[in-house]
Amino acid sequence: MEDRYNAYLLRSDEPGGSMGPLAGRTVAVKDNISTAGLETTCGSRILKGYVPPYDAHVVTLLREAGAAINGKTNMDEFGMGSTTENSGFGPTLNPVDPTRVPGGSSGGSAAAVAAGLAELALGTDTGGSIRCPAAFCGIVGLKPTYGRVSRYGLVAYANSLETIGPMARTVGDVSALYRVISRHDPRDTTMQGRPYEHDPAPTVAGRRIGVPAEFFGEGVDSRVATRVEEAIETLSACGATIVPVSMPSMASALAAYYVTCTSEASSNLARYDGVRYGPGGETARPWHEAFTDVRGSHFGEEVRRRILLGTFALSAGYYGKYYGKAQTARANVAADFERLFGTIDLLAGPTMPTVAYRLGELADPLSMYLADILTVPANLAGVPAISVPCGEVDGLPVGLQLMGRMFDDEAVIDAAAAYEAEATA
Amino acid sequence: MVDESDVRRIAELADVGIPADELPTFTAQFNRILEYFDILDTLGDARAGERRLHTVLREDEPCPSLPREAVLGNAAENEDGFVKAPRVM
Numbered sequence: 001m002e003d004r005y006n007a008y009l010l011r012s013d014e015p016g017g018s019m020g021p022l023a024g025r026t027v028a029v030k031d032n033i034s035t036a037g038l039e040t041t042c043g044s045r046i047l048k049g050y051v052p053p054y055d056a057h058v059v060t061l062l063r064e065a066g067a068a069i070n071g072k073t074n075m076d077e078f079g080m081g082s083t084t085e086n087s088g089f090g091p092t093l094n095p096v097d098p099t100r101v102p103g104g105s106s107g108g109s110a111a112a113v114a115a116g117l118a119e120l121a122l123g124t125d126t127g128g129s130i131r132c133p134a135a136f137c138g139i140v141g142l143k144p145t146y147g148r149v150s151r152y153g154l155v156a157y158a159n160s161l162e163t164i165g166p167m168a169r170t171v172g173d174v175s176a177l178y179r180v181i182s183r184h185d186p187r188d189t190t191m192q193g194r195p196y197e198h199d200p201a202p203t204v205a206g207r208r209i210g211v212p213a214e215f216f217g218e219g220v221d222s223r224v225a226t227r228v229e230e231a232i233e234t235l236s237a238c239g240a241t242i243v244p245v246s247m248p249s250m251a252s253a254l255a256a257y258y259v260t261c262t263s264e265a266s267s268n269l270a271r272y273d274g275v276r277y278g279p280g281g282e283t284a285r286p287w288h289e290a291f292t293d294v295r296g297s298h299f300g301e302e303v304r305r306r307i308l309l310g311t312f313a314l315s316a317g318y319y320g321k322y323y324g325k326a327q328t329a330r331a332n333v334a335a336d337f338e339r340l341f342g343t344i345d346l347l348a349g350p351t352m353p354t355v356a357y358r359l360g361e362l363a364d365p366l367s368m369y370l371a372d373i374l375t376v377p378a379n380l381a382g383v384p385a386i387s388v389p390c391g392e393v394d395g396l397p398v399g400l401q402l403m404g405r406m407f408d409d410e411a412v413i414d415a416a417a418a419y420e421a422e423a424t425a
Numbered sequence: 426m427v428d429e430s431d432v433r434r435i436a437e438l439a440d441v442g443i444p445a446d447e448l449p450t451f452t453a454q455f456n457r458i459l460e461y462f463d464i465l466d467t468l469g470d471a472r473a474g475e476r477r478l479h480t481v482l483r484e485d486e487p488c489p490s491l492p493r494e495a496v497l498g499n500a501a502e503n504e505d506g507f508v509k510a511p512r513v514m
Contacts (some may be wrong), residue, residue, distance in 0.1 A: 053498070189483060255462045276500050285511055291440045296442020308436060311439040
């Protein structure tokens with residue numbers, strides 16, 4: 001089938017196995033996940049031509065499970081963006097409406113699934129990069145609890161925030177893919193040895209679901225809010241108790257997120273000098289000049305901006321003002337979740353404040369950052385969060401976001417399954 | 426607030442070239458973002474609760490690594506089994 005949406009950077013026709021839980025099922029893999037023998041660029045021209053000599057742990061697990069990896073998907077360069085327009089290889093279009101973005105940064109994975117080019121997909125989520133495109137393309141996407149999926153072979157952007165996760169059309173398929181990829185791996189020292197072995201039960205009866213007022217605040221489209229409130233009503237009709245709650249730490253969560261991720265990025269992306277992989281440099285010139293030229297001409301604008309922001313935030317004299325304060329704000333977010341999860345089982349709200357943007361609509365970088373306000377809290381705290389489709393506004397999909405306790409991905413998936421069953425009944 | 430010379434200096438520290446014609450817009454956008462970050466100034470130093478962090482370092486035990494040719498295969502230039510880099514002196 002033709003890729004009319006630029007969902008893939010590389011297509012492959014590996015047949016997959018005849019045995020295993022994913023036997024013969026097609027899986028699209030985001031291009032920041034290493035695949036031995038398949039070019040892996042992270043959507044960046046600085047990695048054009050890079051072919052990893054090894055598989056990421058999740059890719060090994062996919063192959064063992066019989067999956068047919070059918071290509072590498074387009075993404076915002078190194079995961080930096082919320083629209084997939086920051087790819088070094090052209091934007092991905094939203095299959096629901098090709099004049100719109102698919103969301104990002106895992107926009108290629110979401111588009112591949114939404115367009116029926118792959119049954120399942122792997123994305124990565126640093127500040128919403130699985131949930132945002134899942135919401136915009138009308139599919140399901142899970143950001144697992146931090147420490148439940150190995151990051152071995154994931155090209156690092158912001159290690160303390162990012163996780164690999166499953167995307168699919170249904171909660172059942174997201175669960176099936178999650179089961180396969182959550183196996184322990186000693187090579188990722190942040191893994192907690194908590195494999196997901198759950199069979200989803202579509203039930204929320206008796207669950208207490210908190211609805212933070214801040215998730216319906218300034219910037220949230222009122223029609224999106226209405227769809228999500230209706231979805232929460234549905235959960236209530238399924239037997240859940242709905243409790244209005246508050247998360248005051250949301251006020252500084254987005255700033256905390258952007259200071260943290262850019263700081264980590266400035267360190268992680270120091271390795272791209274064109275020498276060990278990538279375009280090469282002029283070896284006769286002094287290294288400082290050669291690296292500056294290669295990095296300046298092969299990184300896109302947003303990547304350069306984030307490296308500079310992070311370098312600045314970590315520089316002498318500013319560390320306390322930016323990075324130090326961001327860690328305080330981050331601890332406040334984690335404390336808010338912990339307090340709420342003392343009496344509440346799940347939190348619900350919109351995944352994104354709006355429906356999918358028009359291509360080119362978010363030209364200003366700060367406006368693009370603000371779009372992540374509802375997804376970054378889960379990354380800052382490490383808790384699991386899912387986006388499940390909950391209707392449309394002007395024909396464009398809206399996502400319901402459900403968040404749970406650390407390592408309670410099972411409850412998040414059950415609640416999403418309950419909503420899905422009721423909504424599609 | 427930072428000015429264009431600050432941005433040029435940060436770019437130099439980070440080994441990232443910013444073309445001269447992009448510098449004014451880049452600096453303006455940079456300042457809008459830094460202004461937004463000022464919300465962090467409203468926080469005190471006291472953290473709500475303690476993040477339970479612990480070290481996950483393991484013993485450094487040698488084990489087999491990737492074959493040399495597999496690694497060199499991605500380098501633009503190599504010589505005598507080594508990656509060739511720009512001169513450092």
